[in-house]
Amino acid sequence: MYTGGPTSGNWSWWPSWRPTSMSLLKSAEAKILACIQNNVWSRFVTLPNQNRIWTLKVTNKTALKYKDQAAQTPLVMIHGFGGGVGLWIRNLDALSHSRPVYVFDLLGFGRSSRPSFPSDSSLAEEQFVSSIEQWRQSLGLERMILLGHSLGGYLATSYTIQYPERVSHLILVDAWGFPERPQPQLQESGDQGSQLKRVSPPRWVKALASVFSLFNPLAVIRAAGPWGPGLVNRFRPDFKRKFEDLFEDDTMTQYIYHCNAQSPSGEVGFKAMSESLGWAKRPMVQRVNLLPPSTPVSMLYGSLSWVDSSTGHTVIQIRGKSPTSVTLIEDASHHVYADQPEEFNRVVESICNTVD
Structure with a gap:
């Protein structure tokens, strides 16, 4: 089976030996989505440029009897790097209790189209953001509560800066790309006066980073072929x-594999936006002042995550009197929504209830 393509760069000629395909991804996803108890509407949303965004809408089964759910502001959730709609399986039923919930595979990820992305960071970011806006227009959503995890949080913030009238409340879950990369620090060094001391990772980390910078982030999964x-x-x-209480087998890791073993596309866009070791080239902390002062922002962090929650307090300072909050979810790592789903769902639902 050949899964190369125009977006796989110099390796497009490689006869693929990877045990993956879009149909295998579809099957893995279907097994996950079968756990949803509520009503699920799923389809590809075609954008004006013919790219397609794989989309789910989840609504409460009892909402047919009560017209009030239709009047509620929908919750739209954007997954992180290398993810897809299936990762929200612990959250969809609970969060669709009182309002419609939309989730979609970002352009270049999951089952959505995998177009080429520019290597310029601002152009790559714009391609992601404009695809989200075209998706919203296609569905006719006037306003939404916008939630983003990791890379999704970065893109959700960028989207809200550009289209503030569409976002009632911005919820950022362990958002990637906010802090600035640490700069060299001044240190007194005896009689030599002030010297620049660079905050530097170990040499082996830099060596690995320089090698991996030549490849897309998940290239190793594809290079491993049948392994x-x-x-x-x-x-x-x-x-x-x-997810072991939902699936005893490898369903979730199979899903992650099939999401990321296809031709890289969103990965290329992410790589364009990031510096080595995962810093954003255009840190969002430099732009949060562009969010409308009236837009509420809720920042959620896992207490055990590698993402530094102190950035959230920096955002509070930058936004001054604008409604901004930071919530730490105990015993959760980066994937807060899956580590502590009950607490995550409770916090997100209470935020949504402040909107309507």
Whole structure:
């Protein structure tokens, strides 16, 4: 089976030996979505440029009897890097209790179209953001509560800056790309006066980073060929554990594998936007002042996450009197929504209830 393509760069000629395809991704996803108890509407939303965004709308089964849910502001959730709609499986039923919930695969990820992305960071970001706006227009959503996890949080903020009238409340979950990269620090060094001391990772980390900078972030999964699924299981056993009460087998790691073993596209866009070791080239903390002062922003962090929650307090300072809050969810790592789903759902629902 050949899964190369115009977006796979110099390797498009490689006869693919990866045990993946879009139909295998569809099957893995279907197994996950079968857990949803509420009504699910799913389809591809076609954008004006013919790219397609894979979309789910989840509504309360009893909402047919009560017209009030239709009047509620919908919650739209954007997944993080390398993710897809299936990762929200612990949240969709609970959060669609009182309002419609929309989730979609970002352009270049999951089952959505995988177009080429520019290598310029601002142009790549704009391609993601404009696809979200075209998606919204196609569905006719006037206003929404916008929630983004990790990379999705970065893009949700960028979207809200550009289209503020569409967002009633911005919820950022362990958002990526906010802090500025640490600068060299001044340190007194005896009689030599002030010297620049660079905050620097170990040499081996820099060596690895320079090698990996030549590749797309998830290239190793594709290069592993038939060993790719096992590699995901080995390096991300936490994904199996997070969902083990729903699936005893490798359903979730298979889903992650099939999401990321296709031709890279969104990965290319992400790489354009990021510097080595995961910093954003255009840190969002430099732009949060452009959010409308009246737009409420709620920032959620996992207490055990690698994302530094102190950035949230920086955002509070920058926004001054604008409604901004930081909530730490205990015993949760980066994937807050899957680590502590009950608490995550409770916090998000209470935020949504402040809107309507």
